[in-house]
Amino acid sequence: MLKRLRGVFSNDLSIDLGTANTLIYVRERGIVLDEPSVVAIRQHNGQKIVEAVGVEAKRMLGRTPGNITAIRPLKDGVIADFQVTEKMLQHFIKKVHENSWFQPSPRVLVCVPCLSTEVEKRAIRESALGAGAREVRLIEEPMAAAIGAGLRVEEATGSMVVDIGGGTTEIAIISLNGVVYSDSVRIGGDRFDEAIVNYVRRNYGSVIGDATAERIKQEIGCAYAGSELREIDVRGRNLAEGVPRSFTLNSDEILEALQEPLAGIVQSVKSALEQSPPELASDIAESGIVLTGGGALLRDIDRLLTEETGLPVIVAEDPLTCVARGGGRAMELMDSRSIDLLSS
């Protein structure tokens, strides 16, 4: 009852609870929060206290003293640490309602990976409820991504969405408000970073942190051999000498480093095309595949997929926020037309 009253003063939220970043979309206000899914926890007298959440906590990642641990509570698109996720959501929901008198109690739509199990879905729902939500709806990420990208999901036309997130890559073929085929591979931005770290260790004998690897990926990373060559100066700890050393990496080296995870994504896109019904496959061949998610920002990843599949591949507008925006619109659609967009 009280939750309902408080709910009048809360906004409806669409949350893209991602492995790397959490985005919150609020009706009529757009994307109001885009922060890394990181929580820093301080151990104090055997008690765990939340030290920082989001950007602040990410800055601490890999730089913490013994009593503080910076945790990423989600792994491979699903909750790895239930309590910390709940705390993080609570913090984000509060942050979105900063100027409200009441404790917020919003209706929340959370995007979940398409092959997540009932246990994983339940964990997400429970943690959202624990964070103060009065009603929780779930939507599959590729569906939200397709709506957010502006595809006409309600039409009897097949659309293929590849959402490359931090932890997973979701591939789905959508038609008539439903998912015809979906697949989820545990390859994403994190795997790219990992691959870069491994490459640098192998070839330069130096260790770099995840944050540095991410910076390398964002600045010079590319997915296609014919791309423009770029260089970056990085510093890492030399394994043999044990002291920090500076060295230069170029984009071809990063392409080589990323070969394995990229091949995994290409393979699953191809198998999705193999599995799709012929009518839908012809629709996709005509208009193309849409890329969303942070991974779509990797330079020339669309060219790689075009070359590999022989189909037109386009990157959606503002691919990072597609899922959150799509979730927001899905919520409006569910309200206005009571369409059940795979929510449960």
Add this chain to the structure above:
Amino acid sequence: MTSSYDDMTVDEQSPGRELKALREAAGFSLSYVADQMRLSEAYISYLEKDEFQKLPTEPFVLGYYRAYARILNVSPDGFIQSYREHHRSHTDEAEAQQGQASRDYSSSAYRPLPKAEKGPSTKKSDNRLYGIIAVLLVATWVVVSLLSKTPDTPETTDSPEANASTAPLAVPDAVDTSSELDSSDDSVTDDADTGITPAVSDSVSYTGSSETTAAPDESLSSVTDAVEQESFAEEAVSEPTAAAVQSAVDSEPAKEEGAGTLDTLTFVFSDECWLEVTDARGDVVAANLYQSGATAMLEGVAPFEVMLGNVRAAQLQLNGEPVTLIPNGNRKTLRTTVGDQGPDQ
């Protein structure tokens, strides 16, 4: 369609013409571009002719522009910008023609952001308005309920008066039937007597319920008197009825008040005792500490709310009739109603 750089300057808003001009300048054929983009030649020509209705939705068109620009080795921003302007002006025209009636699922959901967000924003503000109204209503209700608690007791004590005011309603009905009988028959006196009988019984039954023992006789006589006098006078039918009703109305409250003042409570105390008496009108008749041997004569309208501090030290008479006060177990105090169902408590 002959397009050149000159055409392009004539209509700078057309991204398609610009693309075509750049392609021809670079010496690429339509099929080469289509092959590079993995699209059909038809799609490329639609793109160059700005025939967007034949192309898929906006995100695809923007993607095609990016891919085309990459082949031409130019920045796609200019094309996308001019496409947006071009597209906006076209959709505005289309909307003006179609009106708002054709706001279907796709158009409402996938229009460029500023328009799509208009609906929900008003909905949300409505929601907030409802919330504030609800809170205000709750607040008013609380205030009203708090204020109405104070005049609560007088209202209940007023109820006998309210009963008294309804009393005449029963009597006029009875008199009406009697007067009808009067007008129909010539043998006035006999029929008047028989006609009055139900009226009398009605009024007796009512006055009995209002617990006034002296009342029935008076009201009965007044009603019969009025009817008899008027019927003997043999006047018009409507007048005697009205007069009878009037006299009946007059007699009733007078009798009620007279009966109320008649009730007398007499307390004789054998020991020190606190006494508080409230009568039916809500008046506090007595609130005092009485010493041993004291006598209290109180007048008011029955029933009385009596509170005694030492019940065993008090003897009570109502209108001269002794009333037995039964103590409540071992307690010294007693709160009771006297004259509620006659003085036989």
